[in-house]
Amino acid sequence: MRNILPLNPDSIARAANAIRDGDLVAFPTETVYGLGADATNDAAVAKIFEAKNRPTFNPLIIHIPDMDAARAIADISPTAADILKQFWPGSLSAILPRAEGSPVSRLASAGLDTLAIRIPAHDGARALLRAARTPIAAPSANSSGRISPTTAQHVAQDLGEKVAIILDGGPCTVGVESTILDLTGDQPAILRPGGVTLEAIEEVLGHSVARGWMDAQLDAVDENNAPTAPGMLRSHYAPAIPVRLDATHAEPGEALLGFGPTPEALDSLSPKGDLTEAAARLFDCLHRLDDGRFQGIAVAPIPDHGLGRAINDRLRRAAAS
Ligand code: TXA
Numbered sequence: 001m002r003n004i005l006p007l008n009p010d011s012i013a014r015a016a017n018a019i020r021d022g023d024l025v026a027f028p029t030e031t032v033y034g035l036g037a038d039a040t041n042d043a044a045v046a047k048i049f050e051a052k053n054r055p056t057f058n059p060l061i062i063h064i065p066d067m068d069a070a071r072a073i074a075d076i077s078p079t080a081a082d083i084l085k086q087f088w089p090g091s092l093s094a095i096l097p098r099a100e101g102s103p104v105s106r107l108a109s110a111g112l113d114t115l116a117i118r119i120p121a122h123d124g125a126r127a128l129l130r131a132a133r134t135p136i137a138a139p140s141a142n143s144s145g146r147i148s149p150t151t152a153q154h155v156a157q158d159l160g161e162k163v164a165i166i167l168d169g170g171p172c173t174v175g176v177e178s179t180i181l182d183l184t185g186d187q188p189a190i191l192r193p194g195g196v197t198l199e200a201i202e203e204v205l206g207h208s209v210a211r212g213w214m215d216a217q218l219d220a221v222d223e224n225n226a227p228t229a230p231g232m233l234r235s236h237y238a239p240a241i242p243v244r245l246d247a248t249h250a251e252p253g254e255a256l257l258g259f260g261p262t263p264e265a266l267d268s269l270s271p272k273g274d275l276t277e278a279a280a281r282l283f284d285c286l287h288r289l290d291d292g293r294f295q296g297i298a299v300a301p302i303p304d305h306g307l308g309r310a311i312n313d314r315l316r317r318a319a320a321s
């Protein structure tokens, strides 16, 4: 496809110009590919919702290159800053109060008085953010409800020419979206499990953290009903074919996706049972098994700790559609 450019200083400069012109740019982060637009430009942000067919009640994550840029858009208390210093740059998005006079489009935050913000660990992503000189609103670069992209090819297959430029930085190393940590309440709460584990967050905090995603996850919300907590769409990350969980064998027509020793498996998230490898491979495996060869995907049980929590969360939502 003509709009895929290898990630280098030249393509980053072109992509930064496209962002400043109000166009859409897909770019790699360590978690998944983002569909970026100038977060301060309402018309540009509107293009994201249109390209993804995303309901406008679902707010976007705002990406910035450093702490100074974060402070220009959100209020970061000393306590919040102490926590965030441990995880940024990285696979964690923080919910924080919108700063007074924050230039971020109200459409990007779905009218909320809070913002989800993140400093990605990916060097190319931060280079783009610095070159663009504006915060970049970026949801995952997939049609709403579908599987998140971890390669430039995934983005091209799904969104194609709706994007001005797709920066190709190769496969994402983490492979699941950022952990969303709400720092606006009395106590931090995880709204979405992701690339930074609950265990790592509890270690930094020195105490347990609320698992906000557990309550909301199978609420009767869907793409057409505003969820009580944003980001808690029940059906999400879904292949076109049914997904069955905790499977030990394949039914006729199904492909078995294994983890660890799974004798009958057609493919495996990690033959050696490594959760980091499984997270990095999850969406690519789902994309590849969703190519019309099978009537369903059966997935072996994944241990529910560390990155396994994010993997199981995505799989449950994939299975819920
Ligand atoms: O890893 C990631 O987080 C990727 C990369 C591109 O950064 N982005 C991503 O964006 O996963 P998206 O749009 O697919 O997910 C953003 C989530 C949504 O579930 C949204 O509801 C939630 O963040 N969110 C955004 N702003 C929020 C806010 N103010 N309060 C609560 N949740 C918010």
Ligand code: MG
Residues within 6 Å of the ligand: 139, 140, 148
């Ligand atoms: Mg997404």
